[in-house]
Amino acid sequence: MRRFKEMIKRKDADILVIGVLTLMSLIIWGHGETFFANPGDTSVDTAVFQTVGYMMKRGLLPYVDTFDHKGPLLYLIHYLGSLINTNTGVGIFQLINYFITFLFAYKIARFKLNKLESVFTLLLGNIILLNNHKEVADVEEFSMGFICVSLYIFLDYILNNRITYKKIFIAGLCCGAVFMIKMNQVSCWIVFSIFIFIELIHNRTYKELKRFTAMFIAGFLSIVVLLVIWLLCKGCLSEAIYDYIIFNFKYIHARRQILTSMEYWLTYEYYLFAVLVMLFFIKSNKRANGVYITYMIMSYCFIALMEDTSCHHGLILIPAVIYPIACLMESLNNNVELKRILVIAILAYIIIPLWFKEAKPIPYKLIHASENSLSDELNEICGLIKENTDYNDKISVYGNWDVVYLFSDRVHATKYSFQNPIRFCDDKILTEYIEELRNERPKIIVLQGDGWGNYDGDIKDFLDTEDYDLIYQAYRESGNGPMVFMANR
Numbered sequence: 001m002r003r004f005k006e007m008i009k010r011k012d013a014d015i016l017v018i019g020v021l022t023l024m025s026l027i028i029w030g031h032g033e034t035f036f037a038n039p040g041d042t043s044v045d046t047a048v049f050q051t052v053g054y055m056m057k058r059g060l061l062p063y064v065d066t067f068d069h070k071g072p073l074l075y076l077i078h079y080l081g082s083l084i085n086t087n088t089g090v091g092i093f094q095l096i097n098y099f100i101t102f103l104f105a106y107k108i109a110r111f112k113l114n115k116l117e118s119v120f121t122l123l124l125g126n127i128i129l130l131n132n133h134k135e136v137a138d139v140e141e142f143s144m145g146f147i148c149v150s151l152y153i154f155l156d157y158i159l160n161n162r163i164t165y166k167k168i169f170i171a172g173l174c175c176g177a178v179f180m181i182k183m184n185q186v187s188c189w190i191v192f193s194i195f196i197f198i199e200l201i202h203n204r205t206y207k208e209l210k211r212f213t214a215m216f217i218a219g220f221l222s223i224v225v226l227l228v229i230w231l232l233c234k235g236c237l238s239e240a241i242y243d244y245i246i247f248n249f250k251y252i253h254a255r256r257q258i259l260t261s262m263e264y265w266l267t268y269e270y271y272l273f274a275v276l277v278m279l280f281f282i283k284s285n286k287r288a289n290g291v292y293i294t295y296m297i298m299s300y301c302f303i304a305l306m307e308d309t310s311c312h313h314g315l316i317l318i319p320a321v322i323y324p325i326a327c328l329m330e331s332l333n334n335n336v337e338l339k340r341i342l343v344i345a346i347l348a349y350i351i352i353p354l355w356f357k358e359a360k361p362i363p364y365k366l367i368h369a370s371e372n373s374l375s376d377e378l379n380e381i382c383g384l385i386k387e388n389t390d391y392n393d394k395i396s397v398y399g400n401w402d403v404v405y406l407f408s409d410r411v412h413a414t415k416y417s418f419q420n421p422i423r424f425c426d427d428k429i430l431t432e433y434i435e436e437l438r439n440e441r442p443k444i445i446v447l448q449g450d451g452w453g454n455y456d457g458d459i460k461d462f463l464d465t466e467d468y469d470l471i472y473q474a475y476r477e478s479g480n481g482p483m484v485f486m487a488n489r
Contacts, residue, residue, distance in 0.1 A: 013115045020119050021106065024126065025098035027355065030362035034081075034091030037369035042087075044400050045139070045312075051402040051417050053078025054086050058411050063231075063239035067415050067422075069247045070139055072227050072240055073180040077142060087406055097145040102126070104148035105322045111159055112326040120343060121329060123351045125322045127270065140315035143185045146174035148319045154192040155323065158288045165215045172219025179220070180227050183248075184305065185316050187298040195291045250425045252305070262304045271300065271317050274324040281327050289327075296320050374407065377474045377482050382408040384472055384484055385444050395444040396437060399453020401482075404446055413442035420452050434458050441466065447483040449474070455483055 029035055033042045042050065048068055055066040056079040062072065081090025102122060109118035109125075150171045157163040175189040193216065200209040231237040266272070275296050282289045299320055303313050332339035372379065385395055385408040394413035397404045400420045405412055414436035416422075416429060423430045437445070445468060447453045455463075462468075468485040475481030 017106065017115055017119060020122075021099060021102045024102050024123070024355075025095055027359045027362070028098050029091060029095045030365065031358050032091065032094065034088050034094055035362075035365065036085075036088045036091060037365040042403050042406075044402075047402040047406065048400075048418060049074060049078050049139075050082070050087065050090065051405050051412075053080075053082040053090065054406060055411060055417075057082045057086075060411065061234050061236045063243045064234075064236040065415060066412065066417055067243065069243045069251060069422075071180040071182055071244055072231060073177055073223070074139060074142065074182070076227070076230075086409070094141055097142055100145040101148045101318070104145075104152045105319060107152050108148070108155060108319075108322050109326040111155060111323075112330040117329055118326070120347070120351075121322060121325045123355065124346060125325050126318060127350065127354055139182050140185070140312055143178045143181055143316055144318060146178045147185070147188050147316060150174045150188055150192075151319050151323075154188070154196075155288070155292075157196070158192075158291065159285075165211060168212050168215040169219040169222075172216035172221075173223055174219075175216075176220040176223040180224060183245075184302045187302045188295060188319075191291065191295040191298050195294075247422075247425070251422065266300070266304075268314060268317075270321060271296070271314070274321040275300075277324040277328050281324075281331070284327075292323060378403065378407065380472060380474075381446055381482060381484055385410060385446075388471075388486060389443045393444075394440060394442045395446065396440075396442045397446045397448060397453070398459050399448025399450075401446070401448040401452065410444075413437065413440040430458060434462055437462055438466065441487055443487050443489075445485045445487075447485070449481045449483060454480065 030037075033046050049070070052062055052066050052068050052075045056062060056075065060066050062068070062075045068075070077093055078090050081093055083089065084092060105125065106118050106122050109121040113121060153163070153167045153171045156167075171189070175186060178185050178189075196212065197209065200206075200212065228237065231240050275293065278289055278293045278296065282293065299317060303316070329339070332342070374382070381404060385404070389395060389410060391409065393410065395405070395408065395410045396413045397417065398419060400418040402417050405417060414433050416433045416436075419430060419433055423433075445459075445463065447455055447459065449455075453459070463485050467488045469488060470483060471486045472484035473481060474483075
């Protein structure tokens with residue numbers, strides 16, 4: 001009977017954990033841009049990724065017919081999402097990714113804590129997600145799950161000496177997936193793989209070294225080779241290599257903000273706190289905590305080298321902060337009263353208010369799900385496009401406002417669905433864009449305005465010489481709002 005009651009308690013605890021993980025996933029998804037009840041104006045980055053997926057659904061090829069400079073796996077995910085729903089379908093994959101991220105972050109905390117303490121650590125550690133989710137870009141979101149899974153596998157080996165060839169294969173697969181999403185997010189695998197490699201050589205376990213290396217490489221190649229074959233069969237491999245690797249270096253170098261970026265991320269208080277915690281506990285386990293600090297520093301360096309202070313880059317740091325918080329919680333086991341006071345205070349003043357604030361807008365979104373939540377300008381512009389073009393007609397947007405393609409349900413006329421800021425990385429981009437406009441002569445050209453795509457320079461010359469008429473202008477007094485031009489046929 002006693003054992004039965006204990007089993008029931010364990011099951012109740014497991015149900016509570018799964019419930020919290022599910023609720024956290026739903027809250028983050030519900031607050032995001034791809035929530036099914038929130039088909040409104042999306043951020044610049046999200047709209048670009050969704051546009052690539054939508055264009056693939058319409059038969060266009062990534063890199064060749066529609067330009068962007070992220071990894072092919074990201075576009076494949078958005079393509080699958082677009083098959084579900086053009087504007088919100090990818091949110092299903094994000095929801096699954098959130099749950100996987102939280103599940104394995106919880107399992108990492110369990111190395112040090114009991115179930116309830118691990119849930120507390122998870123809620124506290126993901127405050128970084130709440131802070132950065134307002135400026136979301138789902139490159140980092142899709143990487144988080146793969147990072148958490150691999151971090152759990154590596155820590156299980158270092159802390160508990162538990163490892164299987166299957167886990168090594170999965171770690172390699174996760175590394176390959178993130179490599180084909182965004183290359184600067186692979187610090188986890190670089191640090192832990194090198195550590196394990198050196199340790200196995202030091203211990204002279206050469207047979208294990210060969211098998212581990214073979215399984216990791218097999219996992220890595222299992223996804224990379226498949227994606228390379230897919231790109232090769234589609235005839236866009238060379239363009240993918242140029243856009244994803246060569247152009248990306250140009251894009252990063254053009255920013256010239258390395259010192260600003262390093263200063264910003266060095267003073268990122270949540271992550272800095274986690275690093276200091278690990279330094280404090282390094283003596284308790286030099287082997288595990290030493291390599292973990294190396295991983296945290298490497299992650300910081302990889303983000304800083306992006307020369308960008310956009311806070312969404314901080315999303316990939318979420319997996320890294322869970323273990324330090326768990327170590328800190330474990331250190332309080334000898335002072336139960338202090339631990340209880342701290343937990344209650346953090347719950348009351350930090351965790352509950354912040355998570356409640358994140359969840360608060362969701363009921364409103366659900367109640368008003370059937371209402372049009374687009375801006376007035378976007379509504380008018382998309383309405384004009386649908387009135388004056390057919391489904392198979394092409395349009396173009398000058399600036400960086402890809403959401404117009406998504407809500408007007410139209411294909412873009414040139415390779416470049418957007419031109420800013422990439423035009424400043426390569427002078428040929430604007431020239432190619434204007435030349436393609438001359439060849440395609442789309443029925444509608446939208447100028448974003450507001451400094452992103454104003455009526456000036458090369459686009460003004462094109463519109464004047466190619467006989468386009470202005471049919472819509474927002475904020476006519478300032479002359480800086482969106483404009484719509486239609487071709488005279």
